[in-house]
Amino acid sequence: MSTQVLDNPVLDRIDLNNIKKKKINIAIFGHGNVGSHLVDQIISSKEEISRRRDLDLNIFAVANSKTILLQQKGLNKNWLEEKTESGESYNVEDVIFFAKTNNLQNLILVDNTADAGFVQNYSAFVENGFHLVSSNKIANTLDLNFYKELRKKLTSKKRHYLYETNVGAGLPLIDTIKLLHLSGENITRIRGVFSGSLSYIFNTFSEEDRTFSSVLKSAIDKGFTEPDPREDLCGNDVGRKLLILARELDLHNEFEDISIQNLIPKDLRSVSKKEFLARLKELDVPFQIKKKNQTKDTVFRYVADLNGDLSKETGALLDVNLVSVPKNSMLGALKGSDSIFEIYTESYGNNPIVIQGAGAGAAVTARGVFGDILRISDKD
């Protein structure tokens, strides 16, 4: 349809191309690795999406932990410069108030932080009409009571919450598991390398003649690790992913139920992040010894395993361990920052469904978050 100029003085200022578009108003919290890619991806795909579908994607807020940029008409590609120049300090009530006073509809809150405090705001956002999308895993791994209350609130307010990137970054994993489970397929075990950063670290460390600290530094620089890389190295991040999958299967597990092998030497566990980063070289000797003692033709893999009796709410075993596997096995053959998920089910028997691909990285994760935004935009 082309733009039409009509005689009516009000209508003649309206671009008929946009008249039927459903405007989706998005507030993005966290514009680090993932968040900044997401804002850029939305802004650069906006026109194409508007042409192909009846959607007008409007980012009306972007914030980090210190400042926010609020623009009713939406951010443009200079958003970061504008935010640096005119971003203001804020609290989350300001965003809710802004959405209300500007009568913004079809609201989506996107959480690209890794912050435990921020998820406490989810309920208020839902209460005020926002759908939720998060790459942040924390809301799905707090105690079961929080998990269930949030879902109750979402149901009562008819809002959606999508978090496909919580496990396997941009890979279509949670959706697949949800569908298998909902359709009555008995999932009997899920096992694999769930961490993109640890996959990259051990693939590289096993294959190349480099110190552990230099490989870890590369993983940090590539944006594969959590904001504090110790969350990856201590196993918490993988543990969270395992728990999220367990809960998708309606298992009643808490984070404390997971048996996790912590890879950080004891005296580096509770120092500040700054001190940890300054002392990375202390990881070199312990990991070099492990490597030297390894059996020929094996490689290290940090493996998560959801097993036990998954037909009982409290029958599951959740383990996360560093293991040596043959180089030519499915896990041993992983490359780069790939993750791999083996999903065993009753119908598929001993041959699991396998989902494999980039398990970390800002661009792929942002694309996954974008996918969740579009899924919600299509819903009602």
Ligand SMILES: NC(=O)C1=CN([C@@H]2O[C@H](COP(=O)(O)OP(=O)(O)OC[C@H]3O[C@@H](n4cnc5c(N)ncnc54)[C@H](OP(=O)(O)O)[C@@H]3O)[C@@H](O)[C@H]2O)C=CC1
């Ligand atoms: N990187 C990856 O490959 C993947 C990441 N994820 C998840 O994505 C999330 C983001 O990761 P990543 O982008 O790498 O992390 P970064 O550290 O690069 O970015 C985090 C952002 O969150 C902001 N932030 C922190 N606390 C708050 C708060 N209370 N309110 C508003 N903003 C806040 C930070 O702001 P400030 O600078 O002011 O602190 C920063 O902009 C994490 O939860 C991670 O687990 C999921 C899948 C893959």
Ligand SMILES: N[C@@H](CC=O)C(=O)O
């Ligand atoms: N730090 C995480 C990023 C994705 O969740 C990982 O390494 O897998």
